[in-house]
Amino acid sequence: MTATAKSNDLRVGNTSTTKNYDLRRRRILWGWLFLSPWIVGFFLFYFIPMISSLVFSFTNFDLSRPNEIEFVGLRNWGSLFADPNVGASLLNTLKYGLVALPLSVIIPILIATLLNDKRLWGKQLVRTLFYLPFMVPTVASAFIWAGYLNPETGWLNRFFSTIGITLPNWMYDPQAIYFGLFFISLWGIGNSILIMIAGMQTVPSELYEAARVDGAPPLTIFRRITLPMISPVIFYNVVLTTIALFRFFDAPFMLKGSTGNPAGSTLFYNIYVYRVAFPQQSMGYGSTLAWLLFVIALIVTIAIFLVARRFVYYANEEN
Amino acid sequence: MATKKNTAIAVPAPSENTQTSTVLFHHARRYTAGAILTLFALLLLLVYLSPFGYMGVTALKSNEQIISGSLLPASPQQFEYQGELYDVVNVPTENGIQQWALVEPGRTTSQFIDPANPSAGLIEWEGRWRGLERVSSLDLQWNNFAIAFERVKFPRMLFNTAAIAVIGVVGTLISCTLVAYGFARFPIPGKNVLFIILISTIILPRQVTLVPTYAFFAALGWTGTWLPLLIPHFFANAYNVFLLRQYFMTLPRELDEAAMIDGANPFQILLRVIIPQAYPVLVAVGLFHFVFAWNDYFEPLLYLINAPELQPISVGIQQFNDLYTREPALLQATSIMALVPPVILFLLSQKVFMRGVVVTGVDK
Numbered sequence: 079m080t081a082t083a084k085s086n087d088l089r090v091g092n093t094s095t096t097k098n099y100d101l102r103r104r105r106i107l108w109g110w111l112f113l114s115p116w117i118v119g120f121f122l123f124y125f126i127p128m129i130s131s132l133v134f135s136f137t138n139f140d141l142s143r144p145n146e147i148e149f150v151g152l153r154n155w156g157s158l159f160a161d162p163n164v165g166a167s168l169l170n171t172l173k174y175g176l177v178a179l180p181l182s183v184i185i186p187i188l189i190a191t192l193l194n195d196k197r198l199w200g201k202q203l204v205r206t207l208f209y210l211p212f213m214v215p216t217v218a219s220a221f222i223w224a225g226y227l228n229p230e231t232g233w234l235n236r237f238f239s240t241i242g243i244t245l246p247n248w249m250y251d252p253q254a255i256y257f258g259l260f261f262i263s264l265w266g267i268g269n270s271i272l273i274m275i276a277g278m279q280t281v282p283s284e285l286y287e288a289a290r291v292d293g294a295p296p297l298t299i300f301r302r303i304t305l306p307m308i309s310p311v312i313f314y315n316v317v318l319t320t321i322a323l324f325r326f327f328d329a330p331f332m333l334k335g336s337t338g339n340p341a342g343s344t345l346f347y348n349i350y351v352y353r354v355a356f357p358q359q360s361m362g363y364g365s366t367l368a369w370l371l372f373v374i375a376l377i378v379t380i381a382i383f384l385v386a387r388r389f390v391y392y393a394n395e396e397n
Numbered sequence: 398m399a400t401k402k403n404t405a406i407a408v409p410a411p412s413e414n415t416q417t418s419t420v421l422f423h424h425a426r427r428y429t430a431g432a433i434l435t436l437f438a439l440l441l442l443l444v445y446l447s448p449f450g451y452m453g454v455t456a457l458k459s460n461e462q463i464i465s466g467s468l469l470p471a472s473p474q475q476f477e478y479q480g481e482l483y484d485v486v487n488v489p490t491e492n493g494i495q496q497w498a499l500v501e502p503g504r505t506t507s508q509f510i511d512p513a514n515p516s517a518g519l520i521e522w523e524g525r526w527r528g529l530e531r532v533s534s535l536d537l538q539w540n541n542f543a544i545a546f547e548r549v550k551f552p553r554m555l556f557n558t559a560a561i562a563v564i565g566v567v568g569t570l571i572s573c574t575l576v577a578y579g580f581a582r583f584p585i586p587g588k589n590v591l592f593i594i595l596i597s598t599i600i601l602p603r604q605v606t607l608v609p610t611y612a613f614f615a616a617l618g619w620t621g622t623w624l625p626l627l628i629p630h631f632f633a634n635a636y637n638v639f640l641l642r643q644y645f646m647t648l649p650r651e652l653d654e655a656a657m658i659d660g661a662n663p664f665q666i667l668l669r670v671i672i673p674q675a676y677p678v679l680v681a682v683g684l685f686h687f688v689f690a691w692n693d694y695f696e697p698l699l700y701l702i703n704a705p706e707l708q709p710i711s712v713g714i715q716q717f718n719d720l721y722t723r724e725p726a727l728l729q730a731t732s733i734m735a736l737v738p739p740v741i742l743f744l745l746s747q748k749v750f751m752r753g754v755v756v757t758g759v760d761k
Contacts, residue, residue: 102584108663109583116576116595119632123610124598130609131601141608192438197431202747204438206740207446213739215692215711217718218452218732221725225455226448231466233451265448269685273640276677280647310643318636321600348602355604368605375600380593392646 134365141359154366164367166342167350168374174256174346175323178263182319183312186267190274191300205275212268219265220332224249227258227333249333252343259344262329270315277311278304306391313390317382324375327352347371456729457537463725472536476512485512486529488522502526538726545730549713558709559738561626561697562690568631569686570679576633577641578667582653592642599635611699621704626696630686637682644678645671680749684742691739710735 138150158164192198193205214222226232227248235245246254281304289299305312330344336353338345351371355364455463458470474485476498483498488509500519501508507526508519545551579585580592614625652670661669672679694711701708714735717728 105583105663106585109579109585109588112575112579112583112663113585113591115572115631116633116638119572119629120594120598123613123629123632126613127606127609128598128601131605134605189441192434192441195434197427197434198438199431199435202744204435204442205747206743207442209743210446210449210736210740213688213692213736213743214452215714215732215735216694217711217714218729219448221455221718221728222448222452225725226451231468233447233468236468264445272681272684273678276644276681277647279677280644280674307647310647311640314640314643317596317639321596324600325602327602348604351602352604361605361608365605368602372597372601376593376597379596379600383589383593 131365132369134362135369137362139360139362139365141356141361147362150362154363157363158366158370163345163350164370167345167347170343170345171324171326171347174259174326175320177256178260179316179319179323181260182263182267182270182323183315185264186270186274186315187308187312189267190271190278191304193271194275194278205271208271209268211265214265216328216332219262223258223262223265223329224333227261250340252341255333255340255343258333259329262332270319273311273315274308277308281307309390310392313382313386316386317379320378320382321375324348324371324378452729452733455725456541456733457539458541458726459536459538460724460726462536462538467533469535470537471533474532474534476510478510478515483510485532486526487532488529489524490522496532497522499526499529541726541730542734545717545727546734548727549710549716549731551710551713551731551734553706554708554710554713555735555738557707558691558711558735561623561709562687564623564627565630565690566683566686568627569634569637570683572631572633573637573641573682574667574672574679577638577645578663578671580638580642581645582663582671595635595638607699614700620700621707622700623707625700626690626693637685640682641675641678644675648674676749680746684746687742688739691735 135154136149136151137147138153139147189208193201193208198204211219226234229235229245229247229249232248234248238245246257248254248258285303285307286299289303294302325348326346327348330346330349331352334340334344336349336357338349338353347367348371351364351367354360354367358364454468454470459472462470462472474496475482476485477483478498478500481500483500485496485498488495488497495511497509497511497520499507500510503526506521506523509522510519511517580588580595585591611620614620617624619625619628648671652674653666656666656670691709692711693709694715697709697712698715701712710731714728714731717724717731
């Protein structure tokens with residue numbers, strides 16, 4: 079009764095308010111007012127650097143010779159096609175991302191469900207402990223993980239060897255290193271868990287009560303109520319995780335710098351951008367690479383937004 | 398039709414039971430379920446946090462202990478006998494393995510002293526002493542924390558970090574809430590395109606915007622100050638605007654409309670209707686920014702490289718990661734100390750999450 083009655087009420091309310099033309103114009107003005115901090119900030123802090131880097135992509139800007147910038151037309155963009163590292167690093171990024179994306183979205187939902195359960199004891203402490211790794215400075219976690227995953231002295235392999243299981247060499251095996259990287263990313267899911275918990279807090283408790291009165295089993299309640307109600311935050315996580323995976327940098331850089339070792343497996347696209355722009359100092363071509371990533375990731379992001387229209391449930395939308 | 402008021406309702410009361418036995422039964426079941434869930438969560442945490450064990454152990458090691466690669470911060474045991482230090486080793490004898498100090502190594506026989514009974518004098522033992530295993534004992538370097546505290550000028554850096562983080566949190570919360578409200582509730586033409594532009598600001602890799610951003614702040618004369626680390630956060634960012642917008646969009650609109658009919662303007666509606674319903678997510682955003690600012694290392698390093706007295710702790714930690722003199726123990730000790738304030742903040746903030754801020758529907 080509650081859910082349907084509510085959305086009906088809303089639709090009636092919406093149309094009656096938006097019909098009023100004058101009111102609508104005033105609301106548009108208010109809207110621009112609320113957006114203004116971002117619009118000002120966009121032009122101050124984002125627009126100039128973004129456009130500058132786009133301009134760089136048409137130059138031979140070299141960090142070691144910053145005074146000899148010349149326009150080279152589309153030369154950098156043409157080089158993309160002849161550069162084998164572009165395809166290879168994109169492929170690595172996709173290979174890792176396609177496995178990491180679903181897991182990075184699903185695992186926080188599962189843990190948040192556990193941490194949001196009313197029956198759990200010491201919730202405050204348990205939640206803090208799950209969030210704890212996210213608070214560790216990157217410099218420190220780089221050391222922790224390089225040590226922890228060390229095949230001889232690392233805790234993981236040591237522990238498993240005492241029970242007779244030999245784990246792979248996380249640091250030097252081109253396949254196993256992806257698992258190593260995923261462990262490191264898992265250490266940073268505290269944020270996603272928190273977002274999911276915050277999302278679960280908005281689900282009106284009357285929906286749960288109604289479902290319980292109807293005798294719905296817990297799994298059905300989760301699928302039919304929790305998931306749709308938190309779909310806006312799941313969508314948020316999908317978009318941000320996708321973007322983060324396109325820009326995947328910290329974990330592989332922690333373990334292997336920009337070497338791409340072992341066997342080119344950690345040459346992710348953004349690692350390659352860094353390698354070209356800084357160690358090789360070729361900012362012009364580096365910017366070209368970055369803008370290619372920008373275009374690809376933007377198209378994917380827009381695609382996710384379009385697809386999400388069918389799956390994400392908002393309590394109401396102004397049309 | 399019902400009498401429900403449009404106010405915040407906390408977690409629902411347990412369903413009313415009429416019979417005491419069923420109540421007891423329910424309590425017992427609930428108790429068991431809670432115990433199992435908690436046990437499961439603790440097991441998960443044991444695995445999830447095990448790298449922390451490594452962190453803690455590293456923080457308590459000396460440089461020699463780190464190089465030796467021992468599991469625990471242990472040092473070889475020594476025994477002082479007649480003014481000299483001797484290594485303690487495991488010696489197999491007919492009475493089992495004895496822990497004796499090796500005083501006089503010899504090719505076929507060696508002289509030992511029993512640390513438990515030195516007055517008994519030297520003991521002769523036949524066998525190859527080189528094969529004997531040295532005895533280690535736990536040797537925790539608690540001093541590392543004091544040394545690190547001193548070396549990074551902890552109080553000063555803690556103050557810097559806290560100031561940068563708190564000011565940034567204020568800016569982020571205010572600006573992102575306003576912008577997200579604009580995106581969530583107002584019929585701005587071209588809103589979807591604007592939103593994609595907003596998202597696009599976090600897609601381009603930082604590596605290529607770094608140089609122009611730095612040049613921009615340098616031209617403003619902001620390098621060597623906190624301004625590049627603070628001012629941009631007063632102009633909203635895609636991560637938090639997106640999150641807040643998603644959350645605001647799940648909030649029912651009836652309350653907005655009721656307030657509007659009562660003559661409230663959109664700003665008043667934000668303050669009195671939207672924000673009270675959004676405490677959990679606002680706290681989440683505040684925490685994100687706090688933790689981000691607490692650990693952000695790259696930008697403070699870039700802008701404050703010549704202003705050490707203004708640097709935050711994340712930059713301070715880096716001095717133990719110098720190319721030539723790496724001091725992992727001090728690095729981890731500092732990191733652990735730096736974790737304390739955000740952890741306390743997080744623990745306290747959980748009160749908001751516990752309350753279960755849920756607004757139910759209006760009068761029906």
